[in-house]
Structure formats: structure tokens, C-alpha cells
Amino acid sequence: MEQNPAAFKITYPQNKKVGILLSIPHCGVCFPNEIKKDYKTEMVSCPDDTDWDLNKLYDFASDMGITTIEAVYSRWVIDLNRTPQNKSLYTDGRIITSLCPVTNFFGDPIYNSKEKEPSEKEIQRRLENYFKPYHDKVDVLLSELKNEFETVVFWDAHSIRRNVSTIQKSDFPDLILGNNDGLTADLKIIETALNSLKKSGLYLTHNTPFKGGYLTRSKGDPSNGIHALQLEMSKDLYMSQDESVYNFAKADKIKEHLKSVFRNLISLIDG
Numbered sequence: 001m002e003q004n005p006a007a008f009k010i011t012y013p014q015n016k017k018v019g020i021l022l023s024i025p026h027c028g029v030c031f032p033n034e035i036k037k038d039y040k041t042e043m044v045s046c047p048d049d050t051d052w053d054l055n056k057l058y059d060f061a062s063d064m065g066i067t068t069i070e071a072v073y074s075r076w077v078i079d080l081n082r083t084p085q086n087k088s089l090y091t092d093g094r095i096i097t098s099l100c101p102v103t104n105f106f107g108d109p110i111y112n113s114k115e116k117e118p119s120e121k122e123i124q125r126r127l128e129n130y131f132k133p134y135h136d137k138v139d140v141l142l143s144e145l146k147n148e149f150e151t152v153v154f155w156d157a158h159s160i161r162r163n164v165s166t167i168q169k170s171d172f173p174d175l176i177l178g179n180n181d182g183l184t185a186d187l188k189i190i191e192t193a194l195n196s197l198k199k200s201g202l203y204l205t206h207n208t209p210f211k212g213g214y215l216t217r218s219k220g221d222p223s224n225g226i227h228a229l230q231l232e233m234s235k236d237l238y239m240s241q242d243e244s245v246y247n248f249a250k251a252d253k254i255k256e257h258l259k260s261v262f263r264n265l266i267s268l269i270d271g
Helices: 041-045 120-148 187-198 214-219 248-270
Strands: 008-011 020-024 067-071 152-160 175-178 204-206 226-234
Touching (some): 175 187, 187 204
Parallel strands (some): 020 152, 152 226
Antiparallel strands (some): 175 226
């Protein structure tokens, strides 16, 4: 009988460990066996809201001493970057998919029928089995890093289609750095990341239109030396063919910019 995979995958540093934890919560494409049949087959075969191949884009992290945790299950099973109470993180009227989405970003149903959509009991089961393990492991990894390093950075990595009209009508910027308006990280950490990203020459915004999701807001604890940042990027920066195919040439350029950011952050927190 086919076994369900673990809710997350950890990649430990191959070189000297640094005080950075990289989280990639939306790269998962698996669906647990017990609920997979409830979804539309065509949706399961291509869960379009996935942060496609973002784990491949950040595959240099281990060589830089960075610990990485990545999701295994699709965000359509449960969204690791939403509040467990399913409360909206924004109040500007934008449409954001819920903790256990029943549609994709464009409003298309992802389940075979209304009857197959998760009940409150099922949502609680998914919280316990898929959501909590990821968040608990992040907490453990951050605690372990904090025991070794005075200052720790939690970097939550995301990507999104260049245009998602249900969120905003205009195209998204190339890069969006979020820290909940400065609440999840100290100014020096934020400025170091911003200044490094600016050197890319890409269109960068800060806390607009995304301030960081639940992971960034719940893990950032700057008064205790844990600084959380979210980086959202448009998928066409590293993908081709309608943002569906990993483009190695594009990705290599973005990797160099990301490496530069991490080098500067490592220099800052080590210093």
C-alpha cells in the first residue's frame, strides 16, 4: 500500500552552519492518499497555485550553511501560511484563498463536488496532521539555531504569477520584501536585505502588496533575536512558458542575487 510522505523535508547545511532558516511552504505538490480522490483529477495533476520549483531555485542554500525546510503537501491540502483560525491577514478587500482552499486563486473549484469539500472536523484533522508538524519543526529548528547563534534570520520564500487579478488588477512587482511593517525584524536586518535586493536592478517593493504571511508574522521575534522576512517574487523571473517550466538561464541570474542577499545577511549576523 502506498504510504503518505512526511509533511516536510529538511535539508541540513553541507558547510559550516549559519544562523539562517529558509522556509519554502508552498512548493509541495503531494496530496495525502486519504483525500486525493476528493479533488478534481486535472487539478491534482497540476496544482497551479504552487510555488513551482522554488526549492530548486534555492538549492544553493545548503552550501552556504543555511538550513532549509520545505513543504511536501500542496497548499490546497492546507495552507501553511494562513492563520490556524483562518482569519484574514489583510483588510483591503482582496481575495485570499483560505486555510483549506476550495478554489484556486482564480475562483475555480478544486474539489469534485461541494460534498467533498473539507468539513470543520476535517480541517481540524489537517491542522493536526499536516499544518502543526511543519510549524512545530520550524519552531524546533529556530530554537536550535538560537542556541548556537545570538541572531537568527527566518526567511520565508514564495513566488507568484505575475498577474493574479483576484488579488490586484495590476501586475505584481519583481520582488516584494515583507516584514509586517517592520514588526518581524530589526531595522538593520531589513535594511541589509533591502539594499542587497536593490542591487539586482529588479523592481522591488517593501510590504506592498504583501507584508508577510502567518509564518513570517508568527515566527518573527526580534526582541529575542529571531528576525523573520518574507520574499515574494514573480514566477516569470525564473520560469518560462506561461510560468510553468523552470528556466535554468533565468534562474541562475536570480540565484546570484539571492546568494548576495544571504552573504550580506550572514556577514551582518556573524559580525
